[in-house]
Amino acid sequence: MAAPGNLAVLESDLQSAVTLLKNLQDQVMAVTAQVQALTKKVQARAYPTEKGLSLLEVKDQLLLMYLMDLTHLILDKASGGSLQGHAAVLRLVEIRTVLEKLRPLDQKLKYQIDKLVKTAVTGSLSENDPLRFKPHPSNMMSKLSSEDEEEDEAEGQSEASGKKSVKGTVKKYVPPRLVPVHYDETEAEREKKRLERARKRALSSSVIRELKEQYSDAPEEIRDARHPHVTRQSQEDQHRINYEESMMVRLSVSKREKGRRKRASVMNSQLHSLTHFSDISALTGGTPHLDEDQNPIKKRKKIPKKSRKKTGQ
């Protein structure tokens, strides 16, 4: 038996044990003092929580209960009892689970709580706080006086004369105030967007498509589909035809329209498409040249309008 070895270990242990116990005593006295001060404050109603968030209150109470059970356990252990099957352990476990379940709720509320705290501390919302721009439904209501429209009673044959409308007193038109929205787009972002669009256009050009067909293993498809570049002109034509057929009128075509139409049709029908390719500089990084089937941006000269009324007479 290494009795003197044991004795030496015990001696060193004894020293540290005594110092630890002394520390413990000091700390316990400090904690008790603090807790007593807090309890006095709470009893003096220094922390009113009726108007606070109920979630935070629940958490407060749960944490307090946890602390009480924990101290109870420590007391039992310190006076030599065992923790086996102690009722407080079960209670502790229960409270712990509830607290863990509350944590995601806490996450969700974190933003609001931070904002509340900031408001409470500084006294007002900051300048470009998006919360300032909350919806104002009262702005949606028309500020003009209500216009009464009298419906025409069916008098014999005057259905064709249409409804008569009796407006209220004519007032100055006040444009509605819409909700202000934060405008953030900088020059750089606009450039980026433009580049994105140019890239997309370049990717669907005939050059790239033919390259894809050449190098892919998929079988070649011949589809009778719409032209991938459905031009603005063809869409406008379609719109015009729909309008004419539903309204039963024929719209007149101005000279500019005629020129545009002719240019668009010429572009698509001749051998133009054999030798002119669309601009893929967005992919290769070169300088962009203006695509010819898009409208060239022309500067219109400002011709001063001749005065319509002839003075004199």
Added chain:
Amino acid sequence: MTLTLRSKKFMTNRLLRRKQRVIDVHHPGKATVPKSEIWEKLAEMYKIADVIFVFGFRAHFGGGQTTGFGMIYDSLDYAKKNKPKHRLARHSLYEKKKTSRKQRKEEYKNRMTQFRRTAKASVGPGKKK
């Protein structure tokens, strides 16, 4: 006479007391069919010739197909009320004034010279015919 008439977008317009439709004419190999022929064909189909009006025929590119509008009124009275005058004139239901605009303005000016100052405003265009 391979004329085929097909009607699309048929609608009964109760407000203007008519039935209106878009008429698609197929005439492969021939020139654009004149309005009178289409009118006759419609008259055959519907048995009433008086109240049918067709207008706005446009031929499609390449020929062979024409699209236009057609309206059938409930009665001649409603047709006279609701139709614009030049269309009625095509069916000789309406006669427009033969005097030219220049003549009318001259007459108006001459009448105005009889009055002074604000009385000139009382001279209407057709007042003293």
